[in-house]
Amino acid sequence: MPIQYYLFLSLALFCIGIMGALMRRNAIIIFMSIELMLNAVNLLLAAFSKMYNDSAAQIFVFFIMVVAAAEVAVGLAIIVMVYRKVHSVDVNILNRLKH
Amino acid sequence: MDILQIIFWILTVMAIGCALGVVLSRNPVNSVIFLILTFFAISGHYLLLNAQFLAIVNIIVYAGAIMVLFLFVIMLMNLNADTEPQKSWLVQLAGVVSGGTLFLVIIAAISKANLLGVINKETTNIGLIKVLGQVLFKQYVLPFEISSVLFLSAMIGAIVIGKKDME
Numbered sequence: 001m002p003i004q005y006y007l008f009l010s011l012a013l014f015c016i017g018i019m020g021a022l023m024r025r026n027a028i029i030i031f032m033s034i035e036l037m038l039n040a041v042n043l044l045l046a047a048f049s050k051m052y053n054d055s056a057a058q059i060f061v062f063f064i065m066v067v068a069a070a071e072v073a074v075g076l077a078i079i080v081m082v083y084r085k086v087h088s089v090d091v092n093i094l095n096r097l098k099h
Numbered sequence: 100m101d102i103l104q105i106i107f108w109i110l111t112v113m114a115i116g117c118a119l120g121v122v123l124s125r126n127p128v129n130s131v132i133f134l135i136l137t138f139f140a141i142s143g144h145y146l147l148l149n150a151q152f153l154a155i156v157n158i159i160v161y162a163g164a165i166m167v168l169f170l171f172v173i174m175l176m177n178l179n180a181d182t183e184p185q186k187s188w189l190v191q192l193a194g195v196v197s198g199g200t201l202f203l204v205i206i207a208a209i210s211k212a213n214l215l216g217v218i219n220k221e222t223t224n225i226g227l228i229k230v231l232g233q234v235l236f237k238q239y240v241l242p243f244e245i246s247s248v249l250f251l252s253a254m255i256g257a258i259v260i261g262k263k264d265m266e
Binding site: 001002003004005006007008009011012013015016017018019020022023024025026028029031032033035036039042043046047048049050051052053054055056058059061062063065066067068069070071072073074076077078079080081083089092 | 103104107111114115118119121122127130131134137138141144145148149150152153156157160161164165168169172173175176178185186190191193194195197198199201202205206209214216217218220223225226230231234235238239242246249250253254256257258260261
């Protein structure tokens with residue numbers, strides 16, 4: 001199995017995540033797209049870990065998972081708080097910092 | 100084509116199809132379900148790559164904990180209807196074009212690169228908990244401890260942010 005297959009798969013998942021973050025207006029879906037991007041990077045790190053027979057990359061994947069879990073906890077708390085204030089999770093409503 | 104390649108292609112199609120489902124489905128609950136399926140496909144890829152510990156942690160942490168948190172928030176906000184207003188088709192087209200352009204640019208870059216690596220089929224034991232634990236607690240013990248502080252601060256931060264105002 002050439003490494004290119006895993007590169008293309010991770011790249012496809014990453015770009016789908018980017019498209020989701022750019023296309024949708026629901027803040028939770030944007031958050032899920034970010035999770036998708038993090039997972040694409042994790043998959044590529046695991047593939048390179050197998051290729052070079054080195055387990056340090058899998059430790060990096062572990063730390064990325066740790067950071068993602070912390071990020072989701074804080075981010076969802078922020079989204080709940082925003083929903084409590086403006087009764088919507090539409091990111092187009094959240095542009096008040098502009099004016 | 101041997102059995103591992105067939106499993107690889109099945110998991111690849113499942114991962115990409117479910118990732119498209121996350122982005123394209125109108126109902127946020129369906130998006131969460133598709134994302135869980137994507138995580139299962141990625142866990143299958145981890146198993147093919149001899150990263151057994153990562154496969155289990157991916158299922159427990161992502162599909163188990165994080166997605167349940169997402170589902171809770173969606174149900175709390177009563178978002179399980181198709182009420183989301185859509186962006187204009189021009190903005191959606193711009194999103195697709197920019198994502199696709201990034202895809203093409205990186206493919207063009209890595210197709211010229213001299214990547215001759217092959218992921219060989221023989222099983223290694225680098226993904227076992229024993230080996231990973233040795234590496235984690237010998238070389239990476241300081242980042243591990245710092246990440247515990249990160250978790251504590253994230254927990255306190257989530258509680259403080261989510262608390263009702265006192266006024």
